[in-house]
Amino acid sequence: MQLIQRFYPVIMDYLEQNSFVREPKGLYEPVDYIMQLGGKRLRPILALAACDLFGTDYKKALPAALAVEVFHNFSLVHDDIMDDATLRRGKPTVHEKYDTNTAILSGDVMLILAYKSLCETADKSLTPRLIDIFNETAELVCEGQQYDMEFETSDEITIAQYLKMIELKTAALLRGSLQMGAVIGGVEEDDFYHISEYGRKVGIAFQLQDDFLDTFGDNQKVGKKRGGDILQNKKTWMILKAYEVADPERKNALKTWMKDKTGDEDQKIEAVTKILEDLNIPDMTVALMKKYRDEALDHLTKLTGAKAAVSGLEELANLIIVRDY
Amino acid sequence: MQLIQRFYPVIMDYLEQNSFVREPKGLYEPVDYIMQLGGKRLRPILALAACDLFGTDYKKALPAALAVEVFHNFSLVHDDIMDDATLRRGKPTVHEKYDTNTAILSGDVMLILAYKSLCETADKSLTPRLIDIFNETAELVCEGQQYDMEFETSDEITIAQYLKMIELKTAALLRGSLQMGAVIGGVEEDDFYHISEYGRKVGIAFQLQDDFLDTFGDNQKVGKKRGGDILQNKKTWMILKAYEVADPERKNALKTWMKDKTGDEDQKIEAVTKILEDLNIPDMTVALMKKYRDEALDHLTKLTGAKAAVSGLEELANLIIVRDY
Numbered sequence: 001m002q003l004i005q006r007f008y009p010v011i012m013d014y015l016e017q018n019s020f021v022r023e024p025k026g027l028y029e030p031v032d033y034i035m036q037l038g039g040k041r042l043r044p045i046l047a048l049a050a051c052d053l054f055g056t057d058y059k060k061a062l063p064a065a066l067a068v069e070v071f072h073n074f075s076l077v078h079d080d081i082m083d084d085a086t087l088r089r090g091k092p093t094v095h096e097k098y099d100t101n102t103a104i105l106s107g108d109v110m111l112i113l114a115y116k117s118l119c120e121t122a123d124k125s126l127t128p129r130l131i132d133i134f135n136e137t138a139e140l141v142c143e144g145q146q147y148d149m150e151f152e153t154s155d156e157i158t159i160a161q162y163l164k165m166i167e168l169k170t171a172a173l174l175r176g177s178l179q180m181g182a183v184i185g186g187v188e189e190d191d192f193y194h195i196s197e198y199g200r201k202v203g204i205a206f207q208l209q210d211d212f213l214d215t216f217g218d219n220q221k222v223g224k225k226r227g228g229d230i231l232q233n234k235k236t237w238m239i240l241k242a243y244e245v246a247d248p249e250r251k252n253a254l255k256t257w258m259k260d261k262t263g264d265e266d267q268k269i270e271a272v273t274k275i276l277e278d279l280n281i282p283d284m285t286v287a288l289m290k291k292y293r294d295e296a297l298d299h300l301t302k303l304t305g306a307k308a309a310v311s312g313l314e315e316l317a318n319l320i321i322v323r324d325y
Numbered sequence: 326m327q328l329i330q331r332f333y334p335v336i337m338d339y340l341e342q343n344s345f346v347r348e349p350k351g352l353y354e355p356v357d358y359i360m361q362l363g364g365k366r367l368r369p370i371l372a373l374a375a376c377d378l379f380g381t382d383y384k385k386a387l388p389a390a391l392a393v394e395v396f397h398n399f400s401l402v403h404d405d406i407m408d409d410a411t412l413r414r415g416k417p418t419v420h421e422k423y424d425t426n427t428a429i430l431s432g433d434v435m436l437i438l439a440y441k442s443l444c445e446t447a448d449k450s451l452t453p454r455l456i457d458i459f460n461e462t463a464e465l466v467c468e469g470q471q472y473d474m475e476f477e478t479s480d481e482i483t484i485a486q487y488l489k490m491i492e493l494k495t496a497a498l499l500r501g502s503l504q505m506g507a508v509i510g511g512v513e514e515d516d517f518y519h520i521s522e523y524g525r526k527v528g529i530a531f532q533l534q535d536d537f538l539d540t541f542g543d544n545q546k547v548g549k550k551r552g553g554d555i556l557q558n559k560k561t562w563m564i565l566k567a568y569e570v571a572d573p574e575r576k577n578a579l580k581t582w583m584k585d586k587t588g589d590e591d592q593k594i595e596a597v598t599k600i601l602e603d604l605n606i607p608d609m610t611v612a613l614m615k616k617y618r619d620e621a622l623d624h625l626t627k628l629t630g631a632k633a634a635v636s637g638l639e640e641l642a643n644l645i646i647v648r649d650y
Contacts, residue, residue, distance in 0.1 A: 023468075024468055024471045024475065026471055026474075026475055027467060027468060027471040078433060081426075082426040082430065101406075101407040101474060104406060105467060105474070107433075108403060108432075108436065108467055109464060109467040109468075111433065111436055112464050112467065115440060115459075115460055116460045116464070119456055119457060119460060124453045127452055127453040128444065128449045128453075131440065131444055134440075135441045139437050139441070142352065142433055142437065143348075143349055143352060146349045146351055146352040146430055149351075149426060150349065
């Protein structure tokens with residue numbers, strides 16, 4: 001993909017030039033470890049792309065790009081403690097490799113390092129606006145994580161609440177990455193709105209796809225075992241929608257499975273997947289993803305100050321739903 | 326004390342006007358809880374005093390003052406998890422009252438809220454400099470906490486390393502509070518250096534006093550049981566100095582007590598206190614505090630742009646060692 005091919009190597013170079021290793025090693029080595037674990041680098045790519053879109057040298061957005069990637073990884077380090085996760089990208093999580101105290105404190109310093117990187121943006125007249133966007137984004141992500149944790153123990157989640165939660169937890173940072181890149185790129189107010197809405201809607205579609213792939217993805221392509229969310233009884237949009245449209249019999253069956261913690265794992269995954277398929281949930285999910293994708297694309301057509309082609313961002317939005325599951 | 330009498334009520338009013346209670350409550354109630362637990366509000370008082378000192382309305386420094394107080398409380402919330410502390414100011418710590426996940430995430434959002442408050446400083450041309458100071462300060466505090474944790478399990482701490490640790494963990498934030506207040510107050514470069522050094526040295530003296538009072542303070546005045554650091558085998562300046570000056574016999578006795586975890590608590594406190602007294606450590610500690618206090622006061626005399634009396638900051642520095650232990 002054009003956008004990824006162009007900017008991924010730029011991000012990786014910048015990451016290499018900005019090593020996190022320094023004293024005290026006990027604090028900064030875990031930062032280096034998580035930052036090197038890989039990932040798609042989607043958020044920094046969005047920051048560079050948004051800057052480039054408005055005709056400004058994307059290199060000016062590199063400090064902001066690094067800031068959003070460091071922030072994203074900070075949130076993974078602390079979320080993994082809260083979720084008691086042992087693996088991240090196939091490797092031990094920070095609190096598993098080191099310990100929980102290290103993961104807390106190294107995570108804290110990452111949040112500070114993210115602000116620090118953002119402040120290295122050359123044009124200091126932009127700093128107040130960039131920090132305001134960063135503050136708002138970071139706060140929304142924390143609120144999203146809080147709702148996500150609360151939803152685990154609540155039986156009364158509505159579809160609207162779920163969509164709001166993923167808007168905060170996932171879409172806010174994609175939006176914020178684009179916003180910061182666009183501001184560095186010199187965006188005007190109307191376009192700022194449209195690029196923000198593009199990011200918000202792509203972000204929601206992105207999380208819906210993540211949930212979808214967890215249950216219906218091709219194991220090999222997705223790179224992890226299918227059904228993790230089902231085993232964790234996660235109330236995704238798909239499950240909530242199934243409750244809404246199911247006949248009483250299937251609804252009861254689904255409820256029983258979603259409380260089950262003791263039975264055979266493969267049997268549970270198969271049974272829940274079957275119920276979702278019988279209720280046509282996969283098609284409904286793809287349709288919803290398409291709806292958010294189309295709304296996102298529509299905002300791109302409304303940009304008036306774009307100097308570069310929007311094709312990269314179009315491709316990105318399309319990538320979310322055109323791939324072969 | 327003049328400075329405290331003048332600014333403490335101002336801080337409390339501003340805290341009341343800026344409530345942290347909002348949705349999701351699960352995230353923000355713990356923030357409100359720790360912010361209401363009390364404390365001396367020393368850091369925000371320093372921020373207001375430094376602004377006032379350079380002839381600027383101290384109200385302009387209120388957002389920065391709130392920022393340093395929120396940051397300080399953020400660090401307490403996360404440190405209390407790491408130290409497994411159950412009580413803070415005589416009340417349950419955040420992770421005890423709620424749970425560890427809540428304390429992690431509410432702490433995270435506090436760090437963001439601190440930046441957010443700092444960004445509310447009216448003169449936006451100051452924002453880049455204020456955020457730079459805040460970033461540096463926050464990073465040093467994290468590094469200090471890391472060294473503090475590492476020292477717990479190390480037998481090879483030098484006095485220089487201990488002093489460096491408290492400079493990072495404690496003095497950096499006192500210095501940063503003064504620096505931000507001074508910048509809002511319109512400080513010139515030379516005075517910025519002297520007010521920073523005043524803060525750094527007062528901060529070191531302040532922590533030495535904290536350690537001193539933990540062992541030699543009047544239970545009633547200090548408000549907590551004497552000897553907590555001894556029971557935790559904390560290698561404070563006093564203990565490290567005792568190792569340096571002790572005869573072999575007392576050195577061995579001290580080493581044995583400092584490894585003891587099973588015996589009678591009161592007996593241990595009494596024995597270690599006795600060794601320190603025999604070695605004249607209390608007088609040496611007070612002398613060192615006085616040295617840092619005098620150096621701090623000396624920097625106040627070098628200020629050339631101070632518009633208000635420095636008497637408040639003098640009093641504050643004096644307060645550290647003139648009180649009756």
